[in-house]
Every structure is written in structure tokens, then in C-alpha cells.
Amino acid sequence: GAGVSQTPSNKVTEKGKYVELRCDPISGHTALYWYRQSLGQGPEFLIYFQGTGAADDSGLPNDRFFAVRPEGSVSTLKIQRTERGDSAVYLCASSPIAGSYNEQFFGPGTRLTVL
């Protein structure tokens, strides 16, 4: 596709369950970022990949959160033992290469609701 896509668009789960959120970046983009956006807040950095490796995962809130990008394209954000506080919109963005001088292209996000 032409842009960044994310699936599912909405996910409702129960507290304690495991969820996976998927991001398909723009073809050829080597940098991929995950953000979390709570209501009324700006996106909060979680992790970014340059290629297959997580270059910076300092924004992951705790060890229940994990992300992979095994082939350097699609990425999956995994949340174990979900809590109500995990409810938010999870945004993915890609960029041709990582760097603070490069525009990021955002996907439409996945709205996660933990009941």
C-alpha cells in the first residue's frame, strides 16, 4: 500500500489477556517507530527499529511490552497481561531512515480498550 497500515483498527480485550498489534510500514522505509497516545495527550515514544534491531526501547513502560521486526518490514507490538491503564491509541510511524531530521509517516493507529 501507499501508506503505513495498522491492524486491527480497534481491539477490545479483558484485563490479563495478551494482545498483538501489527504495523506495516511504507515499503522501503528502514526506520519504524511505535508510540502510545492517551486521550488528550500527545504521542508518547515507546520504541524504534532501524532495520530488524530495536535501536532504542527506552520508552517501553515495563516488561509486559515487547516489539519485534524480524524481517525489517512488518512489526508487531506485544502486550502481555494487559491492564486497564494500557488502554490508548497505539500509533506506528515509518521513515526512510532513522533520524531527527527525517519526517515520520504515521499509520491510523490501533485503539486498544482493556476492560
Add this chain to the structure above:
Amino acid sequence: EDKVVQSPLSLVVHEGDTVTLNCSYEVTNFRSLLWYKQEKKAPTFLFMLTSSGIEKKSGRLSSILDKKELFSILNITATQTGDSAVYLCAVGLNGNQFYFGTGTSLTVIP
């Protein structure tokens, strides 16, 4: 602690008005400042600023950065209802991270 503060938090104007949105920052290792428009979920890119005093312009939107006073403004002239959105400011840091402000919610009424 890195900080990006946007003001006002929300703004309601009439079509045709001119608005100025503010973004101030206190960060270590500043590299760039970006403006995004967020209507539904996906923020869309507006401007990237790296040098002080050089205005970036796109149609009715313009932006400028002051690296001495550590702020940027986004101007929208002759506002239209389609400009209604949340406007996000993000600062690019050394290490390739981006730190976002909480946004300004703009509502343009006919």
C-alpha cells in the same frame, strides 16, 4: 527532564480568523522541531524546522523557529472549518527520538 509545552490547549475561532499556536521546549540535544495536524488518528506532517528565523510556508500555514528563546509558532491565516484538528508539536532529539507536546485543539466554526 525534556519538556515540550504547547499553548493554548484549545482554541475556538470563526472562519476567516487568523490563529497563532505556540510551542516552547526545554530539551537536551535539540535537533529539529516538527508540526503535525491530527484530525482523526494519524498525525500528518506539516513542517520541519531546524534553523532559527527561517519561515516555512505552505498555503495559509506558516511556521518559524527561535532557537535562542526556544519556541516555535504555527500561524494559520483565513481559517476554514477544515482546519479544525489537533496540532501537535514534536522535538527531534539526538538519538533519533521525537518528544511530542500535548497538542492544541483548534475548532473553526462557520
